[in-house]
Amino acid sequence: MSKKYDVVVIGAGPAGYIAAIRAAQHGLKTACIDEWQNRDGKYAFGGTCLNAGCIPSKALLESSELYHRAQHEFKKHGISTGDVNMDIAGMQKRRAGIVRQLTGGIAGLFKANKVDGLVGHGKLLTDRQVEFTPVDGEPEIIDAKHVILASGSAPIELPFAKFDGVDIVDSWDALEFDAIPERMGVIGAGVIGLELGSVWARLGSKVTILEAMGDFLFMADRDVASVAGKDFKKQGLDIRLGAKVTSATVTDGVVTVAYDDAQGSQRIEVDKLVVAVGRRPYTDGLFSEDSGIATDGRGFIEVDDECRTRVKEVYAIGDCVRGPMLAHKGSEEGVMVADLIAGELAEVNYNVIPSVIYTAPEIAWVGKTEAEVQQSGRPYKTGSFPFAASGRAKAMEQTTGMVKVIAAEDDDEILGVHIVGPMAGELIGEAVLALEFSASTEDIQRTIHAHPSLSEAVHEAALAADKRALNYMNR
Ligand code: FAD
Ligand code: AMP
Numbered sequence: 001m002s003k004k005y006d007v008v009v010i011g012a013g014p015a016g017y018i019a020a021i022r023a024a025q026h027g028l029k030t031a032c033i034d035e036w037q038n039r040d041g042k043y044a045f046g047g048t049c050l051n052a053g054c055i056p057s058k059a060l061l062e063s064s065e066l067y068h069r070a071q072h073e074f075k076k077h078g079i080s081t082g083d084v085n086m087d088i089a090g091m092q093k094r095r096a097g098i099v100r101q102l103t104g105g106i107a108g109l110f111k112a113n114k115v116d117g118l119v120g121h122g123k124l125l126t127d128r129q130v131e132f133t134p135v136d137g138e139p140e141i142i143d144a145k146h147v148i149l150a151s152g153s154a155p156i157e158l159p160f161a162k163f164d165g166v167d168i169v170d171s172w173d174a175l176e177f178d179a180i181p182e183r184m185g186v187i188g189a190g191v192i193g194l195e196l197g198s199v200w201a202r203l204g205s206k207v208t209i210l211e212a213m214g215d216f217l218f219m220a221d222r223d224v225a226s227v228a229g230k231d232f233k234k235q236g237l238d239i240r241l242g243a244k245v246t247s248a249t250v251t252d253g254v255v256t257v258a259y260d261d262a263q264g265s266q267r268i269e270v271d272k273l274v275v276a277v278g279r280r281p282y283t284d285g286l287f288s289e290d291s292g293i294a295t296d297g298r299g300f301i302e303v304d305d306e307c308r309t310r311v312k313e314v315y316a317i318g319d320c321v322r323g324p325m326l327a328h329k330g331s332e333e334g335v336m337v338a339d340l341i342a343g344e345l346a347e348v349n350y351n352v353i354p355s356v357i358y359t360a361p362e363i364a365w366v367g368k369t370e371a372e373v374q375q376s377g378r379p380y381k382t383g384s385f386p387f388a389a390s391g392r393a394k395a396m397e398q399t400t401g402m403v404k405v406i407a408a409e410d411d412d413e414i415l416g417v418h419i420v421g422p423m424a425g426e427l428i429g430e431a432v433l434a435l436e437f438s439a440s441t442e443d444i445q446r447t448i449h450a451h452p453s454l455s456e457a458v459h460e461a462a463l464a465a466d467k468r469a470l471n472y473m474n475r
Helices: 016-025 047-052 054-072 088-113 171-175 191-202 222-234 327-341 370-376 391-395 424-436 441-445 455-464
Strands: 003-010 030-034 115-124 129-134 140-149 153-155 183-187 206-210 238-240 244-251 254-261 264-270 272-275 279-281 314-316 355-357 362-367 380-386 402-408 414-421
Touching: 003 016, 003 115, 003 327, 016 030, 016 088, 016 115, 016 140, 016 327, 047 054, 047 088, 047 171, 054 088, 054 171, 054 191, 088 115, 140 327, 171 191, 171 272, 183 191, 183 254, 183 264, 191 206, 191 272, 191 355, 206 264, 222 238, 222 362, 222 370, 222 402, 222 414, 254 272, 314 327, 355 424, 362 424, 370 380, 370 402, 370 414, 380 455, 402 441, 402 455, 414 424, 414 455, 424 441, 424 455, 441 455
Parallel strands: 003 030, 003 140, 030 115, 140 314, 183 206, 183 272, 206 238
Antiparallel strands: 115 129, 129 140, 153 279, 244 254, 254 264, 355 362, 362 414, 380 402, 402 414
16 A cells, blocks of 8 residues: 655755645644765755755855964954964865754754655656655655655756866865865856855965856845955955856866957866856656646746646745745745645745855845836935944954945835845844835834944944934935
8 A cells, every 4th residue: 555645745955844844843744755865875854955055065164264364364363373274174074064963953853843754766646646766675656635846956067068076066066175276267156156266265276257247246236246346356256257158178187168258269277167157947857747747948847926836736846946046945935835735824925035145245135126126116215334334343353345225215115135244144134024024214223233233234224224324424
């Protein structure tokens, strides 16, 4: 007899594992299938985010930032250390340890919440039947009342710069280098390209980032992008805009990268080339042809606003469906779908999803950019506050950047908040809550912020929108 579940989730990344836990918390009999295998041969829950994305990248960003600060900043604080050395094996051991702990934590959460974590491949057939093939066994059929597809995404490969796992690599490989490449090339100055470029540049690599677009960080507010772009240049990151890569060839471990820019055809030589040109939805072997699941022209599973596919009681969430490829977006979709299955009202507010780039300075925003507000035609006002005027930022020796608040002229509603500077990824939390509650700048103006804290910069930017900044000259 086939196994029966109320909910079967395929994929245990941040979208799938959260959906499974929430469903089980509703008292639904739930299984979550995942086949992720790490480079050490071990299977692990957590998907891209925990194994090869958000978490390992942040671990390396922290290590490399500390190394950089020890070299360049400690002296200012009066600290002398002698020679500062980086042990890459030690750094990578820490990274792997954090990943192991967190992915093991999901297995623990599954047990605590009574989710059956099944290791192997899942495939949706017809009539909500799921074929489960364990990594070490024969396929079996599971009957599910509800199925949630959460298969995630994979790096996009360029036909003229194919991954070879050694010289031309994807972001996962670039997180696991065991030595500092002398010269590193990155194709794509998006979030992943900038974070990986920062890690290895801080450790001493000469990093060149080639970006086809002419505008730096085209999706960010222009003021924020401009501050960040200048600072990255000062740090030695060689970001070449309007540079469209056309080929990459490897000879004796040296990668020759050809690109076209406004001046004509150019080439650079690097020791490692990281291709970071975006990710594509991953749905290989996820559903049978007769399952009824449809994908769009770019391979995303088609869903409505509530993540329902065309097949009754089959949902899809996370990177394999439309919307920003972000862990927190997938997790919230997981919560929504589990709640809907349990008969509750639920929705995701797609207008209020924070974006964070964990470079130094960090970049974070939520809501509309100034250009988007301008385009909408709604009269607006802005207020900015530089970290150079923040006591806490000065004490931290991190004064680059600012907070910018954009609000409606008529009813003062906050429309967007853009931050470049220390802890921007943490500071944006207040702005996310403000937008979620449709707060006005006056709401933030009249909220007490601890002193001295970086959050005072958010307070002052909100005040500045009405020319009421208290610790900075109003313009
Ligand atoms: P995934 O995390 O990709 O998980 C999908 C899982 O499904 C995988 O484990 C896969 O093995 C499994 N699977 C797929 N098909 C099957 C099948 N048929 N059977 C069994 N198992 C299957 N996002 C952020 O929000 N913040 C960050 O700081 C951030 N940093 C990133 C850094 C890097 C280098 C990268 C690459 C990504 C980063 N992201 C970040 C993006 C984030 O990792 C993804 O948005 C997130 O992992 C998507 O979650 P998901 O659950 O949809 O898919
Ligand atoms: P993201 O989607 O945020 O990961 O960013 C990927 C970046 O790669 C985008 O900014 C693209 O413009 C850039 N890109 C894509 N193809 C090329 C190419 N052939 N040469 C240079 N940059 C590219």
